[in-house]
Amino acid sequence: MRRVRRIAHLSDVHLLDPKPPRTTSRYKLATGFVSLSRPLDVRARARKLYRAVRTAKAAGADHIVISGDLTEVGSDAEFEHFAEVLGSCDVDPDDVTLVPGNHDAYTTGDGWRRALAGPLARYRASSASETGKLVDRGGVVFLPVDTSQFQSIARSGGEFTREVFEAIDRRLSDPALRDVAPVLVLHHPPFGYGKNHVWQWIDGLRGFGRAIELLTRHPRLHVLHGHLHKVVDRIIGGLGRSRVFGAPATVDDREGVTPRVRLYDVHGGVLESVGLVAT
Ligand SMILES: [Fe+2]
Ligand SMILES: [Fe+2]
Numbered sequence: 001m002r003r004v005r006r007i008a009h010l011s012d013v014h015l016l017d018p019k020p021p022r023t024t025s026r027y028k029l030a031t032g033f034v035s036l037s038r039p040l041d042v043r044a045r046a047r048k049l050y051r052a053v054r055t056a057k058a059a060g061a062d063h064i065v066i067s068g069d070l071t072e073v074g075s076d077a078e079f080e081h082f083a084e085v086l087g088s089c090d091v092d093p094d095d096v097t098l099v100p101g102n103h104d105a106y107t108t109g110d111g112w113r114r115a116l117a118g119p120l121a122r123y124r125a126s127s128a129s130e131t132g133k134l135v136d137r138g139g140v141v142f143l144p145v146d147t148s149q150f151q152s153i154a155r156s157g158g159e160f161t162r163e164v165f166e167a168i169d170r171r172l173s174d175p176a177l178r179d180v181a182p183v184l185v186l187h188h189p190p191f192g193y194g195k196n197h198v199w200q201w202i203d204g205l206r207g208f209g210r211a212i213e214l215l216t217r218h219p220r221l222h223v224l225h226g227h228l229h230k231v232v233d234r235i236i237g238g239l240g241r242s243r244v245f246g247a248p249a250t251v252d253d254r255e256g257v258t259p260r261v262r263l264y265d266v267h268g269g270v271l272e273s274v275g276l277v278a279t
Contacts, residue, residue, distance in 0.1 A: 002062060002137070002138065003137070003138030003139050004062050004063045004137040004138055004139060004140045004266060005062060005139070005265065005266055006059070006060050006061045006062055006063075006263060006264070006265050006266070006274075007061060007062075007063050007064075007065060007140070007183075007224075007263070007264045007266065007271065008056030008057075008059060008061030008063070008064045008065070008261050008262065008263055009064075009065045009067065009224050009245065009247045009261070009262040009263075009264065010052045010053070010056065010064070010065075010066055010067075010247055010250050010259070010260075010261050010262070011066060011067040011068060011069065011187075011225075011226030011227075011229075011246075011247040011248070011249060011250065012067075012068065012069040012101070012226045012227070012229055012247075012248075012249035012250060012251055012252075013045065013048065013049045013052070013066065013069070013070055013082070013249075013250040013251055014035070014038070014045060014069055014070075014071065014072045014103060014249070014251040015042075015045050015046060015049060015070065015071050015072065015078055015081050015082045015085065016031065016040060016042045016045055016071075016072050016078060016081070017042070017072075017075055017077040017078050017081060018042045018043075018046075018077075018081050019077065020077075027073070027075070030073050030106065030107075030153055031072050031073055033153055034072060034073060034103060034106065034153050035072060038251060038252070042081075044255065045251055046081070046085045047255070048250050048251060048253050048255070048259065049082070049085050049086065049089075049250060050085055050088060050089055051253075051259045052250045052253065052259040052260075052261050053086065053089040053091060054089060055258060055259045055261050056261045056263075057089075057090075057091060059261065059263055061261075061263065062095060063095050063096075063097065063137055063140070063142075064091060064095060064096050064097070065096075065097045065142070065183075065185055065224050066096065066097070066098050066099075067099055067101070067185055067186070067187055067224055067225055067226035067227075067247060068099050068100055068101025068102075068103075068104065068147075068148070068186075068187030068226045068227065069101035069102065069103040069104065069187065069226060069227065069249075069251075070082050070098060070100065070101070070103075070104055071103060071104050072103055072106075073103060073106040073107050073153070074100070074103060074104040074105050074106050074107045074108070074111040074112070075107045075111070076111065076114060076115070076118075079104075079111065079114075079115035079118070079119055079120060080118075080119045082115075082119075082120075083115070083119035083120050083123075084119070086123075087122075093122035093123045093125075093126065094125065094126050095126070096123055096126060096127070097123075097126050097127055097128075097135060097142050097144050097185055098120065098123050098126075098127040098128065098144070099127065099128040099144045099145060099146060099147075099185050099186055099187055100112040100128065100146055100148045100187065101147075101148060101158075101187035101188075101226060101227060102148055102149075102151070102155075102156045102157065102158055102187065102188075102227070103156075104148055105148040105149060105150050105151070106150075106151075106153050108150065109149075109150030112128075112146060112148065116129055126142070126144075127144055128144035128145055128146040128185070129144075129146075131163055131164055131167045132164070132167025132168060132170070132171055134171055138180075139180055139181060139266050139269070140180060140181045140182075140183055140266055140271075141177060141180050141181070141182050141183065142183050142185055143168055143171065143182060143183065143184045143185065144185040144186075145160070145164055145168070145184060145185065145186040146186075147159055147160055147186050147187050147188045147205060148187065154202075155201075155202050155203070156202065156203045156227075157188075157200075157201065157202060157203055157204050157205065157206060158186075158187060158188040158204075158205045158206070158227075159205065159206040159207055160186070160188075160190070160205055160206070160207040160208060160210050160211050161207060161210075162207070162210065164210070165207070165210035165211075165213065165214065168184065168214060169214060169217065169218075172214070172217075172218045172221060179268075179269055180269055181220065181222060181266050181269045181270060181271055182218065182220060182221050182222065183221075183222045183223075183224060183271065184211070184214065184221060184222065184223045184224070185223075185224050185225075186205075186211070186223070186224075186225055187225060187226050187227050188204075188205035188208075188225060188227050189205065189208075189225045189227060189228055189232060189244070189246055190205065190208050190211030190212055190215070190223055190225065190244065191205075191208055191212075191234075192204055192205075192208050192209075211223070212236070215236045215237065215243065215244070216236070216237060219237055219239060220269055220270070221243065222243045222244070222245070222271045223243065223244040223245065224245050224246075224247070225244070225245070225246050225247075226246065226247055226249070227246075228246050229248060229249035229252055230246065230248055230249075231246060231247070231248055231262070231276070232244065232245065232246025233245060233246075233273065241270070242273060243271075245262060245264070245271075245273060247260075247261075247262045248260045248262075248276075260276050261276065262275075262276055263275065263276070
């Protein structure tokens with residue numbers, strides 16, 4: 001097994017269906033709504049994913065994490081397009097960890113499962129699938145978690161279930177993981193919106209306290225997330241170093257400039273953020 005020394009992190013690529021059905025405007029309406037003000041440019045979004053992954057490789061990353069909202073509404077055609085573009089990037093599928101985001105579950109409740117059984121099958125072994133999944137890469141173990149849920153396009157929340165908490169807690173208590181860097185990968189940030197209960201219901205991660213509890217119980221645990229479309233560095237606990245990292249949205253990258261890809265170097269069980277590839 002190749003030992004991972006540098007991780008690249010990108011997120012929120014929001015790929016579209018290159019051939020949306022002409023007979024129905026449902027897809028158009030849904031994508032128009034969830035895309036907010038972002039242009040629905042199929043090719044530009046595909047190019048951004050390709051350039052981000054190639055940039056990650058060129059920066060020396062030996063593992064790439066893409067933390068959700070891989071597609072705009074999670075249709076089968078969008079997942080196929082995502083797989084096609086990622087497949088064209090010339091990266092070993094075992095070197096890529098994928099998790100779904102809220103956008104990946106807007107069409108059906110099992111779109112992600114179907115994608116892993118179909119176009120994304122090559123990435124299944126290293127991506128979010130069964131509860132408590134652990135992807136061992138030498139000095140790093142990735143714990144990819146699916147926080148997505150089938151819901152109205154008017155909501156964007158997720159859930160961190162008790163079952164996931166218990167499975168990961170058990171995993172992290174294994175003494176064999178004492179000297180490695182454990183990395184929880186999920187789409188939603190593991191935080192709440194404080195007293196803003198409405199926004200918490202619309203956009204928050206239900207059960208986020210369980211993720212915080214894991215970070216508290218396991219001081220070497222790191223989190224890589226997306227969803228906020230911006231860079232996040234959060235210190236949790238008294239060790240004085242960031243352990244929660246959010247990546248910007250690839251869909252918001254500007255063309256003609258270097259894609260914004262986060263990089264982390266792995267030293268003795270710790271992820272050190274070495275910043276973004278130049279913006
Ligand atoms: Fe997103
Ligand atoms: Fe999201």
